[in-house]
Amino acid sequence: MSDFELLDPSGIPYGPGAAGAGDGGAAANGPDPLVDGLNPAQARAVVARGPALLIVAGAGSGKTRVLTHRIAHLIRNREAWPSQILAITFTNKAAAEMRERIDGLLGSGAEGMWVSTFHSACVRILRREAERFGYVSGFTIYDSADSRALLKRIIKELDADTYGFTPANAGSKISRLKNELTDADAYSKTMNESDPRDRLFVEIFKQYEQELRRANAFDFDDLIGQTVHLFRAHPDVAAIYQRRFRHILVDEYQDTNHAQYSLIRELTRPVEPEEVERLVPPIRDRELDASGRIPAASLTVVGDSDQSIYAFRGADIRNIVEFERDFAGAEVVKLEQNYRSTQNILTAANAVIGNNFDRQEKNLWTAEGDGERIVGFTGYSQHDEARFVAEEVEDLHRAGLNYSDIAVFYRTNSQTRALEELLIRSAIPYRVLGGTKFYERAEIKDAMAYLTSIANPYDPITWSRLLGAPKRGIGPMAEAHLANFQEAQGINFHEAMLRCDELSFGPKVRGAILSLAEMLTRAAKMAAGDPEHDQAPAPVGDLLKLILDETEMIEKLRAKRDPQDDARAENLEELVAVAREFDVKQPGAGLIAFLTEVSLVAAADDLDDSSGTVSLMTMHTAKGLEFKAVFITGVEEGLLPHQMSVDEVGGINEERRLMYVGITRARERLYLTLASTRAVFGDVSVAMPSRFLQEIPEGLIDWRQSPGEVTSRGGTESRALNAPRGSGYGGSGSGSRSRTDSSVSFGSSGGYSSAAVSEPASGNMQSALDKWRERKKAAKQAQAAGGGFPNTIMGNVRDNGDMELAPGDRIRHDEYGEGRVSAVTGAGSKRIAHAVFDSVGERKLLVKLAPIEKLE
DNA sequence: CCGGAGGCGTTTTTT
């Protein structure tokens, strides 16, 4: 991504044919592999020409196929060079796939085509044009954590926390405004002058903008917003891109926000004659229309308003609803035939989404037949639910399904804990997409801070981070002195550190600063290379290795006793591997390209079809993906729809669309699971089945265990169990709570709390506390020894140590009963026993953790 | 200046 050419590789600028004048039916006679095999609507979407095209693409209706064929069709018919095409996708992975498929359709030569996300495309433009508005090309891209760190400083400085401002709430408000293309100045004109809180917010916003600029940094929202700003403030720059991109295609258009919409608007403006004159290289006559303008690029958007699920980050459904009014001469093509799912799954999806009153009628259908019924299951708790998922995954796998054909969805990331625990125990390979991502881990951010600072030595957030990692005796005091010096002298942080003799530091601190500065300077030289001495820029892997070696970050982690630190050291080694891989895949691309790629990875980019693992993700991350078997978990009121959404206008409808997205990801098998109690913040509470379940026709769901069964059974059991117990904490008010069944709760929390209450009676408060602490410590140690997976439930922790199992051994499992080991595979803590149980048949168990004992 | 311990807020979804 070092540079880009405005000319086609063939050397002929803006060439083949008169752009925009194609008649669309180029290959009307004779077979055309790009159109044959498509249904009439799809074919129309491929060959339609004109200023604007909206493809309303229902879930699974083959829109990716249509998009790739459309682009290939344009190129093959010589209506456009690849370099004249800009295709916007939702994730980097989707972009890579689309490029590959187009390559496949054309045989070769889709180079020069821009296929990327909004954010990547904008970074590319901004890096190229940064100097025009006071940035330099090596600018840092702040992720939300960096933004929050900056806001935290500003809020502290302004004492704004006393007015209830937090980095999070100020950040989300700023983000919302930026998505509307409102900057601090514009906002200050519309605000309520008499509200001190509003005035303070404007001050925060202003300082935030200033600090970003001083740091030579953009936040996520800036990437889009500043590009729009660039185009509006510099028509000559805009003209370069307006001229270059003759065909713009945008996927998932229903999830574009105002800033993204504005970007598209800017890019699809004609170039006026006065700008045409200033363009270099010179314009050919055939690029111009009769009035001397370069005509507007043709725009194709693909979307489905039923799948709009990003309103919370500013997505505006009106962009797609009003498209026809917005872009004169727009044609609309509807794709309703589904090629992905069975009819049962589609019927359920249609039934659910049909409850949204504010939509256009649309029905998905398939020619493929009904398929299996949807399976429903209600567990007593989220662990019960997770156990069902794990067992069912194993059954599917035994039935011949690859693990990578299976996905488990949930509404919130916190739901992964219970699922992971059961998957680990069942020895099912899985992968969590999104959540706490690799690049968000502290140790990774620490190491990345060095690389970022090399590219942008003006960035205080990054610099502050690397000063303290690893600990080297440079604390907040030293940092503040250096930062003041840096600002006063107008130099960058590395220079300020090199000149720390001019400040009065003690010898120890001074030495630490100088050796750090020396290392950074050396690394920066390596990164830049030296063209005069024929020295190429150093590979990113070498830079990273230098940093890790000199700082001894890995060694220091290994020296600690905490097993978590071993995992951190491994993560750093993994990072080196990632960098090396980047160097191989994009030789000579350079440090900035690496940093950009890392900043813009999306959750779904991690998906690897060949990994052979079950995929866990939120339903948001699942958008655009498909799997043979899909589990939607936590289908409960308060979770799906989420509690937070019920008060928001349109909140429920958006949740319903989310459910719709989830359902329509499934090709063959769909499971809907829930639990009748769920632990939230540690407290167990009763969960009700989601309203969305009632919207699915009854006969479609095969309930293995219905919500009704569990409530009645669990209720009876739990009442007997908890009869003397009162509500909440104190157990003394017993019996006062037996009015309705809905207030019963299960699980161990009741047991624990009554034990805690009775403790003071038999001793003093102190000893009870000590005992509790000891228990907690023991649990922690056991967990660490057991491989350290998160959120093990206390009392459930197991460690079978080095239990020896051999084929033929009899074992007893807490849930499955007795069985016989048929084989043992794997090694060490990952040893897996394959066993046949008398009651439930074949199961795989992780020897170290499974609740089993060996029978003699 | 650094590490541990206790206190507090946290969870809706993401580029």
Place this chain on the structure above:
DNA sequence: ACGCCTCCGG
């Protein structure tokens, strides 16, 4: 229940 942050003792 957990992790982050702050406060306190070396």
